[in-house]
Amino acid sequence: MLADTTAVESDWLVALRQEGGRGRHGRPWESIEGNFFGSTLIQLRPDDPPAPSLALAAGLALIEAVEVAAPNAQLALKWPNDLMLGDAKLAGILLERSGDRVVAGFGVNLAGAPQIPGRKTAALSPAQAIAPQVFAPLIAGKFSQVLALWRTADPSAFSQAWMARAHPIGTTLEVHSGPGERVSGSFDGIERDGAMRLKRKDGMIDIIRAGDVSLG
Structure with a gap:
């Protein structure tokens, strides 16, 4: 359930508060004031790349958006859809498909890190913190750009772009x-x-x- 929602662009919805949020496999997702909770709807096309690779596009858009707010942060992508700050989770993405539509939900610890048993979590430092309303157009713009590249770039080149931002081979x-x-x-x-x-x-x-x- 969303609360205090606001439209960012025609295809994005952002919640300033979230009730009953969840992560992968139905895990609960704690709503901390000042964090980002946003989702967008993607209409798949017949000539799109394999839908599972959309997770790569979402991850690339996310890391590029966060880098605007925290240009010196030690960020890396972790397969399939987590953004790490050092060795702790800073953000996550949940993709859910129904027919030819995919909802991509983004949760980013801009202000505080929820406590998750058995997992390290992190938030941006106070000096890097950015309001959800300010971060929203950043992720919307980056996702639009990366989605277009996902649809037009060679799949191998796109995978290499994701690899360049991820944990290295041999990890x-x-x-x-x-x-x-x-x-x-x-x-x-x-x-x-x-x-x-x-x-x-x-x-x-x-x-x-x-x-x-x-x-x-």
């Missing part, structure tokens, strides 16, 4: 794909459709299309 990872289902290995890049390549210790490559990733 130790653990993937949680379900209750009690975990696999460890190292990051080996991403596929054209946005899936992650996980290299096990025996050299075998797993193609990961869904799951939570923890940095080792």
Whole structure:
């Protein structure tokens, strides 16, 4: 449920407060005053790239928008859709598809970091903090630009652009794909459709299309 909502552009909705928010797998998402909660609707086209790779576009737009507010911050993308500040989560993206429409929801800790058991979280420093109403047009503009590139750029080139902003090849990872289902290995890049390549210790490559990733 959203509260105190305001339209930013014709295709964006921003909430200054959020009630009953949730993250991936239905996890609760705490609403802290001053943080950003926004969503936009994407109408998929027949000639679009594979829809799962839209997560890459959303991540690139997010990191570029946050860099405007915090140009010297140690930011990096973590597959599939988290923005890290150092080794802690600064922001997350939730994509939900229905037919040929995708809702992309963005949660960014501009002012405060929620407490999440078993996970490190972070917020921008007071010197870098930016009001949600000011951040909203930044993410809207960046997402519009990156979405256009996603639709027109070579998929391999687009994946490389995402890789340049992500944790490096060889980073130790653990993937949680379900209750009690975990696999460890190292990051080996991403596929054209946005899936992650996980290299096990025996050299075998797993193609990961869904799951939570923890940095080792």
